[in-house]
Amino acid sequence: MEKGKLKEYWATNLKYLIGLLVVWFVVSYGFGIFLAEPLNAIRLGGFKLGFWFAQQGSIYIFVVLIFIYVTLMNSLDKKYDVHED
Numbered sequence: 001m002e003k004g005k006l007k008e009y010w011a012t013n014l015k016y017l018i019g020l021l022v023v024w025f026v027v028s029y030g031f032g033i034f035l036a037e038p039l040n041a042i043r044l045g046g047f048k049l050g051f052w053f054a055q056q057g058s059i060y061i062f063v064v065l066i067f068i069y070v071t072l073m074n075s076l077d078k079k080y081d082v083h084e085d
Contacts, residue, residue: 001082009080016072020065027053027061 001009031039036050044052077083 001080005080009076009082012076013073016069016076020069024062024065028058032058 031050032054036054039050039053040048042049044057047055049057074083
């Protein structure tokens, strides 16, 4: 891969990582800790929403983030022709 394309590939990869880490931070710390009290006014499946994010919701979101990252990286690998067959 050319050096310019390699730089572009890694810049896109870092953009994906930063975006997903921001979501991770907002869900785990923001919804589970900082905004737990206001979210607890809402109930989801019988549980307070702030509690749900702290205990279960953040785990579900993390798993979804993993699948999103894999999908994004597979498409990026195909775009730059560095995918594995």
